[in-house]
Amino acid sequence: MNKIFLVLVFAGVPLSVIGTLLHWSNIILFGIYCLTIIALAGFMGRATESLAIVAGPRIGGLLNATFGNAVELIISVFALKEGLVGVVLASLTGSVIGNLLLVAGLSFFVGGLKFKRQTYNVFDARHNSGLLMFGVIVAFVIPEVFSMTMDGTKKISFSIGISIILIVLYLAALFFKLVTHRGVYQTTTENEQHAHEEPEWGKGKAITVLAISTVAVAYVSENLVHTFETVGEAFGWTELFIGVVIVAIVGNAAEHASAIIMAYKNKMDIAVEIAVGSTLQVAMFVAPVLVLISLVFAEPMSLVFTLPELISMVTAVLLMIVISNDGESNWFEGATLLAAYLIMGIGFYLL
Template sequence: MPALENTPLLGSNGGASSEGHPTFLSSFRWIITSSWLNLFCIFIPLGIVAEKMQWDAVWIFSLNFLAIVPLAKLLGDATEQAALKLGSTLGGLLNATFGNAVELIVGVVALFQGQLRIVQTSLIGSILSNILLVLGMSFAFGGVHFTENTFQQTAAQASGSIMMLSVVAIALPAAYQGGAVAELFGKDPSTQPGSTEAGILFISRGTSVVLLLVYMLYLFFQLKSHAFLYEGEEGDQEEEETPQMTPLAAVVALGVITVITSFSADYLVGAIDETANEYGIPKAFISTILLPIIGNAAEHTTSCLMAYKGKMEIAIGVSVGSSIQIAMGLLPTLIIVAWIIGQPLTLYFQTFETVVLVSAVILVNSLIQDGRSNYMEGMMLFSLYVVAALCFWVS
């Protein structure tokens, strides 16, 4: 995934030494001044101060909410720079690991706070945001510049099939729950051996292990054995990027930004309940719609820019690829982590959430099967996202 293109705060050469090669110090100068979005970094210390000074929950939530914007951007930039020296396979794996770092941090923080519904809804929201909002806007932006965009059909179909597998696996616990409830209808549940909750927990943990194994196989398929399927057309290859950071500086930056993000996410999640209750904002709307939009802001921009330039393979890789990472990598990982620390996190989502997720994937698959896109298809995806957001507002 290429680095996000933004207007730098300083000159374009802000990171290079006199010989044109980045140094450790100039690397940090570059990452700090590479985008106007980094002006939002002022909210990082303000969010920390708000928490330490015990300001009202709405201030803690708002300031740390805004702080996530530049942190997500900085994580993306550092990941891209670290990946440049690792080659396509390791670079792709690094992107897979850090591409959804904000969602991972928010999920782990919420998990340790016992906010299991926030973990579930934020991940569902991230998937919906990527395949409906991001992909929809990418199709629309590409359709503004080109009458019709084309992309690698076989790779798109493979990604769509993997996505369908993951959402069907996620939907199975809900189907099991529905069957168990129907079987117990008119009976005394206390007389039945075992419990539905224990069954859902067992299914979720076993399914998570299977999904992780399939995801690792998919990474090998995408990055090694069938990498040629995910490359753009020969005439669309980009010129090689010039590194703006040293590998060591990029890794150090990743570590520092991840630690800072964990603090901001901790304060943000801790203020959700009080903010939702005090201002009448549905908790489901905050975790399913607002948090994913902010956490994926950099990826959203990258995808739309690439689509506008006609590079739909990259745009689809950002949106659909990120959703696959969450559904088959991040969500199962968090369930296993919850298993280890004794938290009963499961793959059982409410019926409405399951229906929306499956419907979204079916719509996306129907639109990408022909290897072509236009602005009307983008508006279809965006309209479904708006309808889902309205439903989460009243849920």
Template sequence: MKYQKLIPFILLPFVPLAIAADYLHWGDTAIFITSAIAIIPVSIWLSTAVEKVAVFTGAVVGGLVTALFANATELIIALTALRQGLVDIVEASITGSVLGALLLLLGLGMFTGGLRYKEQTFKPIVARVNGSFMTLAAIALGLPTTVIATSNIVDEIAIRDISVIVSTILIAVYGLTLVFSLGTHSYLYEVGLSDAEEDGETTKSSTTLWLWITVLLVSTVAIAILSDLFVSVIEPETTRLGLTPLFTGVILIPLLSDVAGYVTVIRLSMKNKMDLAVSSVTGDSLLVASFVAPILVLVGQFIGQPITLNFNPFEVIAIAIAVTVANLISFGGRSNWLDGILLIATYMILGVAFYYHPA
């Protein structure tokens, strides 16, 4: 069994440990550590289940399943934090997820793949199309901050209205990208076989399909439970560690919530399947910017925990840097280990800046 498949089983005991730590009152630190580790194997199973269901249900339905559940871990953690009033951390996590996908995730893929292969190629059309959509989404996310910073708008209602309108437009645009990628221009996204298809798991067995649907649902519920435990202690524990809400949201939470993405992209890159790896990364960042972020804004208004797109100006600058660097490196359709290092180094530099940022 490959080491990637062993990770969930090795970390599985932390799931009952996290529940026991809360039930038996072992303290905030024990709950924080065990629940954070427990989220990792469950999120990997969730990601695997999404991939398997997508194979069985075909391109259109599978694409919709992927669109809805690809970032389920991140969305659940963010919604849990939002429900508990941690608005600052949730806002920062939006920025962190975009930075993590475009810089760290893509960088790790190019670096690990580049260690095995001197140079890897992928269809630049996928990177260009998703990169164009991502640029639009980044501009949309940054505009409310720019408007507020360059005017006298301080009224909370005006800020909320701008955020809601922009969020609605972004969700509509994301819906159109699904029509584009799954319907009218699906041929542009035919980037190869998934791991499941490559391994011959294409038999349309209803029993197998329902098994993976069950895994998908159970994993989602488990992540909701573990996220509640993790978020309940994240504020006192990060404060004890000297971490600001900005750093916690931008760096800590995305690193935890997208572990499955790191495993998947590294696995694909090591198999020299960079078409799938790049498509996964660019699709992940687009999903966060044009769907997850707007959903958080709209849900926040509905549950009485208003979150807006009025980010810290440095967050807007960081997103612009990430989009620019990722586009410059990926638009050529070729990558090597040095490209990966450049992306990772950019992420690390921004991470240091966020750590020292007074927020």
């Protein structure tokens, strides 16, 4: 797999540049851009995995989620610049349901095929459940309800206020988990599991790969956004489907791959931290930041989703909480999460 990603990067980046300069077909370029971003995301995943071994599962999962979401953040900023607010909101929806149902589902399923019963830190699972309830259900449902009687200006003002609160609480959650209560809820098994590992890359090389990959992703992502309209018309994809499925999967490819690999290696603490931590970061940091960034563009973005998007996110959160709160997983729980994702994916395609 690593060799395939290496070939895709060294072929995809030059082809992306050449194709853009020579104005190749947008459909061809869309395929090249997507494969290149996924390959670059694979390198970002390997780099963050190396850093995770040095820093521990919590910080490693956070790093993986952060750099994985950096790809989507970059794509979304360029989409906002082009006025594609609907695509951005849909991609945020896709990230939430994708991480909770697709990434966690595949992790539980793949890991469960190899190990009959896998465990992870139950205290982290319960802590994250509360944040998921707040970050997705409270912060996204409340704007939907209150905005029914608001005009456009008030919706934006309300979204700005909510965004600031979300960012502050997210930073407080990180401070709680990584500073004031670091190690308080850590299990003995978790400590032993990560005690004798050797990172694939040194800290310097890993950081360098992350930096170069992020710059390359930024370039390719800007060009990817310009192909959405043509591709949507050619394949009959709506703006909603492109955002929820295509942008979300491509933008989150790094943590998708890393979480599944971690689960296969029975490192469920990192796998769950990536899937749930990435969701929390999208809901409580990426989405609010995009609201604030959108203020510099012609069309500001509010945190008001469509009803299908909202119900899908709430359903994904509730299902994940019910399944993960016991601190254990198996392949059938993974299959249940995947089935829910497929049902939602079909629904968004047919809308």
